[in-house]
Amino acid sequence: MPIPIETFFLDPDAEGTLQGRIQQMIAEGILSGRFQKNEKLPSTRRLATHLGISRITVTLAYTELLANEYLTSKGRSGYYVSPEAPEPPQFKPLPKSEEKVDWTRAIAKHYSETSTFEKPEDWARYKFPFIYGQTDPSLFDHANWRACAMKALGAKDFPSLTADYFDRDDPELIEFIARQTLPRRGIIAGPDEILVTLGAQNALWLSTQVLLNQRRKAVIENPCYPALRDILYQSRCHISAVDVDDYGLPPHRIPNDSSVIFTTPSHQCPTTATMPLQRRKALLSKAQALDALIIEDDYEFEMSFLTPPSPALKSLDEDGRVIYVGSFSKSLFPGLRLGYLVGSAAFIREAR
Ligand SMILES: Cc1ncc(COP(=O)(O)O)c(C=O)c1O
Incomplete structure (x- = not known):
């Protein structure tokens, strides 16, 4: 070198x-x-x-x-x-200076005590690792990815790479989501109804920040994505966990004082149940009756290998009460940290 x-x-x-x-x-x-x-x-x-x-x-x-x-x-x-050059002297590391900050007092909110499962470093060597959402390098389109990276890092795209988008997201990405991704779920949305996020998890967190407080009740599926439960606990809202059945979340079990209903209708996490169309309609009617909002976490719709994915709940929503969460973690890879929120412009403005 x-x-x-x-x-x-x-x-x-x-x-x-x-x-x-x-x-x-x-x-x-x-x-x-x-x-x-x-x-x-x-x-x-x-x-x-x-x-x-x-x-x-x-x-x-x-x-x-x-x-x-x-x-x-x-x-x-x-x-x-020279390989024979004098060796740099070995210094003992300096003793750490004593911390003067009382972190037990300084930290106002704690986020480290979460229930998220542990993933061993060497999980790939396990015979049955039971870990989802990881990439298979043999299936990844490396050549295309490299070509995209070259284009994105080239001089021609430099202005869009370096732009400071504080009041909107990269227009090309928004156009891709609006024209290529959402129509496959039957969703029509304009640029002011889409927000790019750091994955679906970040989208769930943003939604919670905007929509919930200590007086409001959130409904979650039981069992559910553990990180969602953590996010809601941290927001200190009331939580009602509703047991899922073979068709996902049963609308009739949703308490009447619910404000926001979190659901994974396409692929219930973790049972993988798909909610049938009739139940989706019933869920929408229930939300309408309660004047509640629904957060539809469609985190892996692109992974429907056997049959085409059923239309998103959002595509059936005529009131604008469904907020849709999407992610590129499963179709590309989770380290990309790229997801999006789709909802009414008034909500997206606050989430941004
Ligand atoms: C139900 C559910 N929602 C959201 C996520 C988070 O996805 P992301 O990697 O886009 O943050 C996951 C992760 O696998 C998930 O299982």
């Missing part, structure tokens, strides 16, 4: 000859561990131009460092930090 030329600079206040200062600068780089063994130094010509001094001065400094075994030269290929 060549040492970047920008890391070489002469201290204007240092004393001694120019040659001596260059020697000292390089020796210090090696002794501090910044320059490592076998790394290549800039050529004498480049370093002289960079420092604005004569080449012969740099050549003399390099020659002296060669003699002292800080550097080696490899024929025409240039100068390298």
Whole structure:
């Protein structure tokens, strides 16, 4: 690895000859561990131009460092930090300074005590790991992904890459979601009804922040996505967990004082039950009767391998009371942290 030329600079206040200062600068780089063994130094010509001094001065400094075994030269290929160079001294780590902050008082809300399941580092070696949502590298379209990355990082797309979108999201991504993704779920939405989020989890958190408080009741499915339960506990709203059956969440069991109903109708998490159309209609009627909102978590609709996915609850919603949560975690990969919220413009404005 060549040492970047920008890391070489002469201290204007240092004393001694120019040659001596260059020697000292390089020796210090090696002794501090910044320059490592076998790394290549800039050529004498480049370093002289960079420092604005004569080449012969740099050549003399390099020659002296060669003699002292800080550097080696490899024929025409240039100068390298010698494998025999003196070792950087081993310093004992400094004792940690004593914390003066009382974190038990400073932290106003606790988020670390969540019930999210543990995932062992080496889960892939387990015969039956029972872990979902991970990528299979043999199925991933690496060539296309690389082509997309090249395009996104190219000079042509630089303005959209670097733009500071504080009041809207990347227009190209919004157009893709509106024109390619949502229509596959029967959903029609305009740009002011879509918010890009850091995955579905972040979308659920944002929805909770905007819609729930200590006086309102949220309905969750039992069992449900553990992170959702944590998000709701943290919001301190009232929670009612309704047992699911073979068809997902039964509308008749939803308490009458519910404000927001969280559901996974396409693929109940974790039972995988799909809610039939009749029940979806009944759920919408129930929400209408209670004047409640529904958060439809459609986190993995693209994973419907056997039959086409049933239409989203949102596509049946005529009142605007369904807020739809989507994610690219399953169709691309979870580390991308890309999801979206679809809802009425008034809600999206607050969530943004
Ligand atoms: C039901 C459910 N909702 C939301 C999520 C979170 O998805 P994301 O990775 O997009 O945050 C998951 C994760 O698998 C999930 O199972």
